[in-house]
Amino acid sequence: xxxxxxxxxxxxxxxxxxxxxxxxxxxxxxxxxxxxxxxxxxxxxxxxxxxxxxxxxxxxxxxxxxxxxxxxxxxxxxxxxxxxxxxxxxxxxxxxxxxxxxxxxxxxxxxxxxxxxxxxxxxxxxxxxxxxxxxxxxxxxxxxxxxxxxxxxxxxxxxxxxxxxxxxxxxxxxxxxxxxxxxxxxxxxxxxxxxxxxxxxxxxxxxxxxxxxxxxxxxxxxxxxxxxxxxxxxxxxxxxxxxxxxxxxxxxxxxxxxxxxxxxxxxxxxxxxxxxxxxxxxxxxxxxxxxx
Numbered sequence: 001x002x003x004x005x006x007x008x009x010x011x012x013x014x015x016x017x018x019x020x021x022x023x024x025x026x027x028x029x030x031x032x033x034x035x036x037x038x039x040x041x042x043x044x045x046x047x048x049x050x051x052x053x054x055x056x057x058x059x060x061x062x063x064x065x066x067x068x069x070x071x072x073x074x075x076x077x078x079x080x081x082x083x084x085x086x087x088x089x090x091x092x093x094x095x096x097x098x099x100x101x102x103x104x105x106x107x108x109x110x111x112x113x114x115x116x117x118x119x120x121x122x123x124x125x126x127x128x129x130x131x132x133x134x135x136x137x138x139x140x141x142x143x144x145x146x147x148x149x150x151x152x153x154x155x156x157x158x159x160x161x162x163x164x165x166x167x168x169x170x171x172x173x174x175x176x177x178x179x180x181x182x183x184x185x186x187x188x189x190x191x192x193x194x195x196x197x198x199x200x201x202x203x204x205x206x207x208x209x210x211x212x213x214x215x216x217x218x219x220x221x222x223x224x225x226x227x228x229x230x231x232x233x234x235x236x237x238x239x240x241x242x243x244x245x246x247x248x249x250x251x252x253x254x255x256x257x258x259x260x261x262x263x264x265x266x267x268x269x270x271x272x273x274x275x276x277x278x279x280x281x282x283x284x285x286x287x288x289x290x291x292x
Contacts, residue, residue: 001061001087001088001089002087002089002193002196003057003058003059004057005087005193006054006057006084006087006088007054007055007056007057008222009083009084009087009222010054010055010070010074010084011055012220012221012222013074013076013080013222014034014035014037014040014055014074015032015033015034015035016033016034017034017035017074017075018034019035019039021075037051037052037055038051040070040073040074043069043072043073044066044069044070044072044073045069046066046069046070051070054070061088061089061090062088062090063090064085064090067081067084067085067088067090070084071084077225079224079225080224080225083189083190083193083224086190086193086194087193096195096197096198097195097197097198097200098122098123098124098191098194098195098198098200098201098255099122099123099254099255099256100122100126100128100146101128101254102120102128102129102254102256103251103253103254106120106129106251106258107129109258110129110130110131111131113131113133113260114277115133115262115263115265115270115273115274115277116131116133116260116261116262116273117131117133117134117136117137117138117244117260117261117262117273117276118130118131118133118134118258118259118260118261119131119134119138119141119258119259120251120256120257120258120259121151121256121257121259122255122256123187123191123194123195123201123255123256124150124152124187124188124191124200124201124204125150125151125152125153125184125187125188126146126149126150126151127141127149127150127151128149128256132277132280132281133273133276133277134261135280135281136276136277136279136280136281136282137172137234137236137242137261137273137276138172138234139172140281140282142281150204151171151180151184152184152185152187152188152204152208153204153207153208154170154171155168155170155171155177155180155181155184156181156184156208156211156212156214156215157207157208157211157212158170158171168180172234172236173234173235173236173237174232174233174234174235175232175233175234175235175241176229176232176233179229180229181214181215181218182218182223182226183226183228183229185215185218185219185221185223186223186224186225186226188201188204188205188208189219189222189223189224190224192205194255205219228246228248229246230245230246231243231244231245231246232244232246232261236272236276238275238276238279239272239275239276240272242263242269242272242273242276243263243269244261244262244263244269244273245260245261245262245263245264246259246260246261247259247260247262248260261273
């Protein structure tokens with residue numbers, strides 16, 4: 001049970017709900033945003049004292065029934081409710097380290113996807129495996145250290161661009177890097193809850209909180225689920241703008257994801273990917289987000 005994080009999460013969810021959302025009068029004397037603690041307690045059918053102690057990190061582990069009542073009172077989404085149970089220690093959590101080894105069958109699959117750039121990312125956004133087209137579109141990952149291959153690290157603390165250009169230079173010219181950064185923070189928060197004993201996860205979060213004010217601001221919002229990016233536009237130094245469909249497949253046995261970048265057949269973007277496939281990983285060497 002992570003009492004401190006549980007209390008902070010409950011407080012953040014309570015403060016976002018307006019009294020009128022749950023049928024309560026707003027009243028003229030409210031000095032804090034959202035619901036009062038006693039109002040949440042009434043809605044959850046628990047004592048005010050116990051709920052206050054939960055937010056303060058002083059309460060014993062709540063039961064599944066109490067958590068269900070709180071989740072209903074705070075109108076948590078399914079993802080938020082699952083996160084609540086993880087923090088409270090009433091849901092299974094992984095006690096070891098997140099896995100970085102990729103199944104051989106997935107590695108073989110990467111090379112059998114013509115016209116599709118594909119990467120495998122870990123639970124903390126480290127690129128673990130890739131095909132040649134992904135290296136041509138983004139970067140030759142084989143030249144990078146594991147830390148430099150971490151997309152969350154690149155998004156908030158990565159190398160500055162050597163030259164200016166469109167898009168987010170730290171993220172391979174991605175047109176909407178801010179959207180990815182919100183997604184990265186939410187997934188890192190969930191990873192920290194799933195792997196509370198993994199020092200690598202805790203170290204990454206601590207480093208980003210210390211070095212990036214944007215990361216700290218997003219982290220304090222306690223989001224655990226952000227809408228996925230279904231399309232992405234990369235600004236490539238050789239072929240220009242490339243808009244791709246982004247499909248993410250969960251590899252649940254190792255808590256990894258296979259990310260596929262493709263374009264409709266016959267489109268200008270598909271032609272750009274085909275050209276990158278001919279040029280190979282060297283095509284990304286002049287990218288603004290190059291390994292230098």
